[in-house]
Amino acid sequence: MPAFAKHAVTALAARDTFTPRDTLATLTGAVTNLTSNLLPDFLTNNPLPQGFPWGSATADNTNYYDTWPDTGVTRYYTWSIAKGSCSPDGVELDCVLVNNQFPGPLVEANWGDMIEIQVTNNLDEGTSIHFHGFLQKNSQWMDGVPGIQQCPIAPGKTFTYRTRAELYGSAWYHSHYDAQSANGLYGPVVVYGPKNAQYDADLGPVLLGDWVHTDYHDLVDELMAPYPNAKIPPSQNILINGLNPYYGADAPTAKFQVNSGKKYRLRLISAACSATVKFTIDNHSFTVIANDFVPVNPYQTDHITLSVGQRSDVIVNFNQDPSTAVWMRTFIAPCSEAEGQTEAKAAVYYENADTNSLPVSSPGANAYNTYCGNDDLSQTTPYYPITPPNPSFENVIPISAQVNGTHLLWYMAGRTFRTNYNDPMLLEAKLGNLDFPEIQNVHNYGDNSSIQFVIENTGSMPHPMHLHGHNMFVLAEGECTDNNFVFGRSDGVAAADLNNTSKAYGNCWDGHVTNANNPQRRDVQMLLPGHYIVIQWLQDNPGVWPLHCHLTWHAASGFVWSILERPDDIANMPIPSVMADTCRDWASWTGANVVDQIDDGL
Known part of the structure; x- marks a missing residue:
């Protein structure tokens, strides 16, 4: 069994009253066998005024930049950041893992919940965690960028991030210390909130990430070589939920189970290091309902373009015969630096499909579309409208x-x-x-x-x-x-x-x-x-x-x-004293250790 498979099924370590889902069972649908675990409409251990944790707030009646619920609930997680062997595509690499997992554990919360994550750094260098897209309006010091809001978490030390889920939708977290995320330190975030379109079930995060087969320190050395020898490291593979056999390597393929006649929400998240990616499902189209943390007026397309850090929530109508099996595809667009395998495929099985056989479906017309821009601005109007003021x-x-x-x-x-x-x-x-x-x-x-x-x-x-x-x-x-x-x-x-x-x-x-x-x-x-x-x-x-x-x-x-x-x-x-304490820990460690910062550090 590949090393990745051994790590993938470790359950999420959490301190909370809700039952955590197994990360990869939620994310991939399967590692070596098929499952159909789905995400809920919301976590149900909150108080439920008006039937929802967020009360009477809806996607079109609440300005979420000014107003968000206070549910009184905190979601607790405990993480260890450490090196460990993984082989998501069949090529062994010394990865940066969260709780010995790649991708990292799924973070879930309801809109308005507090999220508290205790992070222990078991690396021999600093680290930090950035919750991408979070506003941090009352916790600006928790944005997780070392040298800007905080000192890095020193080796052997623990730091607790605490922030409110002020926005809702699909996001991700990643290290903002140097290029650690290139070797695996990232994972998905789902904040449940009001719907702006109807669907039958939530298939959960679909993480799209390019991959390299080299330690990030060596890649930074290449990047920062004296001119004219500098080289931007190319992507060598592309993964769907952390999986994609590299040129036929002995490694699992991501799989999803759906039912004919049902509409599913997919939370597409680009956790790429540098690649712009295209996303399609053979013989199916998408209704886009959110871009990043912003619900949008739904619009139709047959392909999704995501650059690094972007997210699109889509609804897919799986309206074909119950025996259907099709490929889900993501493709590294040619505007990106890539050397190696530029397409990932995941299997999507309807309820009566033969799950022992891989799909044989053909790619759609835009599966290999080469345009790297986002959808036309005329299409992408927010569901809750705001008119910008004249700039000052x-x-x-x-x-x-x-x-x-x-x-x-x-x-x-x-x-x-x-x-x-x-x-x-x-x-x-x-x-x-x-x-x-x-x-x-x-x-x-x-x-x-x-x-x-x-x-x-x-x-x-x-x-x-x-x-x-x-x-x-x-x-x-x-x-x-x-x-x-x-x-x-x-x-x-x-x-x-x-x-x-x-x-x-x-x-x-x-x-x-x-x-x-x-x-x-x-x-x-x-x-x-x-x-x-x-x-x-x-x-x-x-x-x-x-x-x-x-x-x-x-x-x-x-x-x-x-x-x-x-x-x-x-x-x-009101910046808490723990921020200064973290800097004292970091100063103590750097007083005895040389920090290998040859790039800008972010």
Whole structure:
């Protein structure tokens, strides 16, 4: 039996009154045999006013950025982060595991529950956990980015994350320490909440993650080799719920059981390291009901595009003969760096299908679609409408790859980034110290009510842009190919100095807004090569928040913009003393151990 199979069936360790589901039974439907475990509409040990844990709140009557339930319930989990052997595709690797599992345990909560996760670091280096897409509005210090909100958890030490499920839907968690997630430190999150479309059953998370066969430290060494020898590590395989035999290796295939005539919710989550992926099911189409943590007005498509960190919740009508078996497919789009196997398949069996045989269905017309952009902005209108206000601050931020004298790094408006694990920015801001080193790329937006960025990418690589602590309005996108115009002054008189952030950069945006009264909102938006995106967010969450490309190797190479939001409110923030204690533990450990931080640390 492959090592992965031995780890996969370990039950979720939890301290709670509800019965935890076996992680892989929930996620894959099977490792070596088929099951049909489904997720509930909600966890039922909450008080149930009006029949739901969230009371009378619905998807269309509650602004979830301002109002969320307080259920009085806390979901407790206990995790050990440690190295362990795994072989999700049949190739053995020393992985970074949660409770000896890959993918990590499923985290479940109802909307408004508190989530408390006790994390013990049994690695020989630091670690941290980021709950992707969580707003952290009353727990800004729990965002899990080392050097920004916290010091890393030192080896042998325990740190407890505690946050409220302020939004609902599908998400994931991952390490934000260096590139640990590339070797497995991630897992799914489901927050049950009101429905914005009807379906019969919830098939649960479908994690789509690319995979590498090399220790991430060695890959970072390749990435940070002196110019011109730097190499962006390519994806070598793609997994569905942690499974996909590598070129016929002796490893299991993910399997799902469905019933004919039923509509199922699938929670598609990109836990990729760097790949943009396409998702299809042969001979079936999708109704999209959410993008990231934002329920949307349902729309139809036959394929889903997810860049790193993005999620789409879809409903699939399994309306074929009960003896049907079909392939579920995910494909690494050619805009991604890949060398190896670029397609994963999982078997979907109707109730009377022969589960001892693999499907023989053919891919649909868009199974190998090469377009790397997200669905058209005109399609993706939030179910709860919000009209953005006029921004109080605007900026144009061009992206460039530059050599700093020895290494090739990413720059945003002429600035690159490196974190200081020992001195988190949020803790400094709490003390009133707002004069940060230039390399931390901090920008103080004061008490501005709303910020608007035009981010311009005239280069050849895609960039999934992720903002912590907020859902972004995505106002517009379009072509932006004239490098001389973008990096020259907007009047075209002189070339811009990329190290002078006061320069007026050329603005590719023509001022149009798609769905001005209710534009798309999400926490990751794909920025295509030769394109711009226009994003805006409300400054309603004081803190220090990274805006970064979510490709692991780009984020590691300086592609981070640090947003200092409402520093006067940070001064009054009730940051608990455990944050300082964690820094003392980290300082003690680093006083006796050298931290191998050759990249920017994120």
